[in-house]
Amino acid sequence: MDFRQLEYFGAVVAAGSVSQAAKNLHMTQPPLSHAITKLEREVGVSLLERTAKGVRPTQAGLHLLSKAERLIADRKRVVETLRLMGGGAIGDLYIGVEPMVINEIIADVLAEFLDQAPKARVSLVDVTPDLIVQRVLSGELDMGCIPFGATQFAGFVEATCDWYPIIDIDLKLAVPRYRAAESHPDGKGWGRWILPSRIPAFSGMPEVAEKALSGDETFDVLEVSTPQTAVAFVAAGLGVAPVTQRLAGRSDSVALLDPPEWLRPMQATLLWKRGGEVTPLMERWLQATRTVADHRRTLAH
Numbered sequence: 001m002d003f004r005q006l007e008y009f010g011a012v013v014a015a016g017s018v019s020q021a022a023k024n025l026h027m028t029q030p031p032l033s034h035a036i037t038k039l040e041r042e043v044g045v046s047l048l049e050r051t052a053k054g055v056r057p058t059q060a061g062l063h064l065l066s067k068a069e070r071l072i073a074d075r076k077r078v079v080e081t082l083r084l085m086g087g088g089a090i091g092d093l094y095i096g097v098e099p100m101v102i103n104e105i106i107a108d109v110l111a112e113f114l115d116q117a118p119k120a121r122v123s124l125v126d127v128t129p130d131l132i133v134q135r136v137l138s139g140e141l142d143m144g145c146i147p148f149g150a151t152q153f154a155g156f157v158e159a160t161c162d163w164y165p166i167i168d169i170d171l172k173l174a175v176p177r178y179r180a181a182e183s184h185p186d187g188k189g190w191g192r193w194i195l196p197s198r199i200p201a202f203s204g205m206p207e208v209a210e211k212a213l214s215g216d217e218t219f220d221v222l223e224v225s226t227p228q229t230a231v232a233f234v235a236a237g238l239g240v241a242p243v244t245q246r247l248a249g250r251s252d253s254v255a256l257l258d259p260p261e262w263l264r265p266m267q268a269t270l271l272w273k274r275g276g277e278v279t280p281l282m283e284r285w286l287q288a289t290r291t292v293a294d295h296r297r298t299l300a301h
Contacts, residue, residue: 099229
């Protein structure tokens with residue numbers, strides 16, 4: 001028994017005759033009669049009572065009709081759902097995001113994505129970059145957005161992930177406002193730097209700062225897990241920190257200065273598991289990311 005047989009049976013019952021149902025279905029009568037006879041043989045019971053005025057369903061036929069209508073309706077809903085999923089219009093998407101990239105790019109990407117697919121469900125998981133990679137590789141996350149470029153990837157990340165470079169994120173040096181007038185060529189003499197913790201999966205600010213300031217006797221490091229924490233510590237006078245305009249621009253206790261030349265922009269990168277399924281919803285997120293990045297580059301020029 002298949003859905004076409006059920007649809008044929010329903011059409012015959014609705015028309016009250018096989019010949020009229022055949023006309024309604026734009027087919028000839030013999031194949032329709034054959035389909036109904038085959039269906040009755042498969043279920044082992046008569047489904048239609050033949051009368052001089054046409055046909056009407058038997059008790060078994062009425063039972064099948066009630067079930068068939070629901071099955072056909074469910075089938076149509078399933079087919080429509082699959083069609084929408086195939087077009088990246090609905091479904092669940094799990095994205096790992098590092099706090100700094102939320103402020104710089106992900107909020108705009110999410111707005112663009114939901115404008116295209118308002119019925120999709122997106123879960124943004126705010127975790128550190130190393131956990132993003134772990135969960136992408138384990139399948140817990142579909143994709144992740146990190147503040148590192150491919151040249152900063154550890155070997156295992158490069159070997160197991162595919163990626164798309166989104167945009168460069170310009171950095172500022174956040175300093176306590178009362179120290180804003182100080183001059184420290186090449187970033188030396190500030191004392192304590194508040195930097196993200198080292199991550200085995202990526203090389204970043206800690207390594208760059210340590211190399212650039214190796215000859216600075218005042219250089220000290222306070223490690224933090226998130227850039228937001230760094231801003232709060234700078235405001236408390238505990239040191240200076242690389243941040244972005246969006247992240248720290250509203251703090252009255254913090255001044256934002258141009259960074260030393262060695263503190264280059266960060267690279268926001270979208271990554272996903274190499275060899276894993278790239279669903280239509282993931283493709284749509286990637287397209288939304290490209291759209292936002294292209295718009296940002298256009299504005300910059």
